[in-house]
Amino acid sequence: MTDLQTRKPEGVSLEMVARNGSPLRRIAARIPTYWADIRENPAWFPMFLLARTMPARRAHWLGAKAVQRRENAATSMFSAVDRGQIVETLRKSGLFSGLVLPDNVHEEIAHFARQTPCFGNFDRRLEFLPEKHTEAEQQYDRSILSGHYFERTLQCEAVVALQRDPLLFDIAAHYLGGQAKLITTRIWWSFPTKSASQADMSLASQDKYHFDLDDWRMLKFFFYLTPVDEESGPHVYVLGSHKRRILKHQLTLLVGHPADEVLGVYGAESAVTITGDAGLGFAEDPFGFHMGTVARRSPRLMMEIGFGVSRPSRRRFHGEPVVR
Numbered sequence: 001m002t003d004l005q006t007r008k009p010e011g012v013s014l015e016m017v018a019r020n021g022s023p024l025r026r027i028a029a030r031i032p033t034y035w036a037d038i039r040e041n042p043a044w045f046p047m048f049l050l051a052r053t054m055p056a057r058r059a060h061w062l063g064a065k066a067v068q069r070r071e072n073a074a075t076s077m078f079s080a081v082d083r084g085q086i087v088e089t090l091r092k093s094g095l096f097s098g099l100v101l102p103d104n105v106h107e108e109i110a111h112f113a114r115q116t117p118c119f120g121n122f123d124r125r126l127e128f129l130p131e132k133h134t135e136a137e138q139q140y141d142r143s144i145l146s147g148h149y150f151e152r153t154l155q156c157e158a159v160v161a162l163q164r165d166p167l168l169f170d171i172a173a174h175y176l177g178g179q180a181k182l183i184t185t186r187i188w189w190s191f192p193t194k195s196a197s198q199a200d201m202s203l204a205s206q207d208k209y210h211f212d213l214d215d216w217r218m219l220k221f222f223f224y225l226t227p228v229d230e231e232s233g234p235h236v237y238v239l240g241s242h243k244r245r246i247l248k249h250q251l252t253l254l255v256g257h258p259a260d261e262v263l264g265v266y267g268a269e270s271a272v273t274i275t276g277d278a279g280l281g282f283a284e285d286p287f288g289f290h291m292g293t294v295a296r297r298s299p300r301l302m303m304e305i306g307f308g309v310s311r312p313s314r315r316r317f318h319g320e321p322v323v324r
Contacts, residue, residue, distance in 0.1 A: 030321070032321075032322040033321045033322040034048070035322075036315060036322045037313065037315075037316070040313055040314070040315070041310075041311055041313065043310065043311075044310075044313075047213070047215065047216055047310065048213055051213055051215070051216050052211075052213060052245075052249075052250055052252075052255070053250045053251075054244075054245050054250060057216065057217075057287070060216045060217065061177075061217060063177070064176065064177025064178070064179070064217070064309075065177050065178035065179055066177075066178055067173045067174055067177070067178045068178055070166070070170075073166045073170075074164075074166050075166075076165050076166050076167035077101070077102055077105060077161070077162070077165055077167075078099060078100070078101075078165065078167050081099065081167060083167065083170055083171055083174065084174075086171055086283065087171060087174045087175050090171075090175050090219070090283060090284075090285060091175070092240075093239040093240055094237065094239060094240060094241065094242035094243070094284055094285040094287075094288040095237045095239060095272065095282060095283070095284045095285075095288070096282060096283045096284075097272075097274055097276075097280070097281075097282035098281075098282070099221070099223075099280075099281030099282065099283065100279050100280060100281065101162070101223055101279040101280075101281060102279075103279065104158075105158050105161070105162060105279075106158075106223065106224075106225050106278050106279040107278075108156070108157070108158040109156055109158045109159055109162075109187065109225050109303060110225045110226060110278065110301055112155070112156040112158070112159070113130065113149070113156075113187055113189070113225065113301055114129075114130055114131065115129075116129075116149065116152055116155070117129050117152075118130060118147030118148060118149050118152075118188070118189060119147065119148050119149070119150065120136060120140070120144035120146065120147055121142075121144055121145065121146055122146070122148055122319075122320065122321055124150075126140055126142075126144060128144075128147070130147055130189055130191075130299070133147070133189075133191050133193075133299070137193060143193045144191060144193065145190060145191055145193060145294065145295075146188055146189060146190055146191065147188060147189035147191065148186065148187075148188045148189075148318070148319065148320070149186065149187055149188065149318070150186075150318040150319075150320050151318055153185055153186055153187050153318060154185065156187075159185065159187065159303070162223075162303070162305065163182060163185045163305050168221055168305060168307075169182075169307070171219070171283060172219045172307035175219050175285075176217045176218070176219055176307060176308070176309055177217070177309065179309040180219075180307045180308070180309060181307065181308065181309070181312065182305070182306075182307055182312065183214065183215065183218075183306050183307060183308040183310075183312040183313070183316070183317065184214070184220070184304060184305065184306030184312075184316065184317055184318075184319060185304070185305050185306075185317060185318070186303070186304050186317075186318050186319045187225070187301065187302065187303045187304075188301075188302060188319075189299050189300065189301050189302075190233040190292060190294070190295040190299060190300040190302070191295060191299045192294070192295045192296050192297060192298065192299065208256040208257065208258060208259065208291060209236075209238065209256070209257055209258075209259055209262040209263075209289040209290065209291045210255045210256040210257070210289065210290070210291060211241075211255050211286065211287050211288060211289055211290070212255070212286035212287065213255055213287075214286075214306070214308065214313075214316060215308030215309060215310045216308075216309060216310065217308065217309045218285065218286050218287065218306060218307065218308045219283060219284075219285060219286075219306070219307045219308075220283070220284055220285075220286050220304055220305070220306040220307075221281060221282070221283050221304070221305045221306075222235060222281065222282055222283075222284070222302060222303065222304050223279070223280070223281040223302065223303040223304075223305075224276060224277070224278055224279065224280045224281075224300070224301075224302060225278055225279075225301040225302060225303055226278050226298070226299065226300055226301045227276075227277050227278050227298075228274075228275050228276060228280075228300050229275050230273070230275060231295075231296045231297035231298070232275075232295050232296075232297060232298050232299075232300045233292060233293050233294055233295030233296075233299075233300040234273050234274055234275045234293055234300075235273075235274045235282075235290065235291075235292055235293075235302075236271055236272065236273050236274070236290060236291050236292075236293060237271070237272050237274070237284055237288060237289075237290045238262060238263070238266050238267075238270050238271050238272075238288055238289040238290065239270040239271075239272055239288075240266065240270055240288070241262075241266045241270065241288040241289045242284075242285040242287045242288030243288075244266075246265055249265075257289075259291075262289050266289065273293075286306075304319075
């Protein structure tokens with residue numbers, strides 16, 4: 001792609017509908033994505049229905065296998081890290097913050113992201129260079145709060161090196177069990193936008209906590225690739241919510257819930273806002289309630305590496321929904 005397209009894409013953003021419509025409309029908007037998941041892997045559907053319930057999750061955790069010792073494992077890019085302490089902290093609170101990327105790694109990924117066109121709001125019709133974000137909003141005549149790279153992510157050598165780091169796999173295996181395997185790798189921008197309405201804010205999950213249901217058991221590693229403060233879209237996690245869930249939050253097809261409802265149940269004091277320099281990394285159990293806030297002053301570039309226990313989805317590896 002060399003220049004921004006001038007034609008405004010037709011249709012309504014899937015992400016917009018899914019975040020802002022009525023419950024039935026939000027579910028309906030995701031049906032093409034759900035259908036693609038079922039066709040690719042029929043075992044996805046029972047997971048999707050049952051993995052939100054605590055009895056089914058606890059039963060599945062009983063099937064965790066012992067971790068096999070790895071001979072001649074490669075050297076990790078992370079130093080002075082205690083795997084046992086990290087796993088213990090994750091089991092207790094669902095979150096560990098304190099992994100730090102070497103400067104050359106996060107700088108290389110950030111350089112790649114700045115030089116590579118991304119896709120706005122998960123929509124491949126909204127393609128632009130990150131530095132042209134303002135112009136893209138004008139050309140496409142809509143607010144653009146996120147920019148994703150999908151399969152382009154793996155064109156960056158530092159991304160590939162990071163997803164293969166033996167420490168990440170070691171932590172995931174000791175947390176999830178010996179079945180742990182890589183299932184997601186993605187990088188994306190969160191952009192500030194002057195034209196954002198309340199609906200746009202909701203689109204970026206600012207006022208709605210959610211939990212992930214991509215697998216029975218998951219662990220995700222996140223890395224900030226730009227400095228993140230309170231005004232740059234920090235990630236928020238509700239400590240301990242990965243291992244307890246009220247009945248209302250189990251018997252619903254919707255994974256997103258209003259912030260006041262979630263904090264009223266699990267405690268406002270349990271919500272941790274993560275800020276830090278470029279290179280800061282943290283691990284979390286994504287079944288716990290979390291959200292990514294809206295970047296208000298400067299864009300945030302973030303990377304995710306996710307591990308699960310089921311057969312990986314080719315499409316979900318990069319987090320792409322099915323858009324109709």
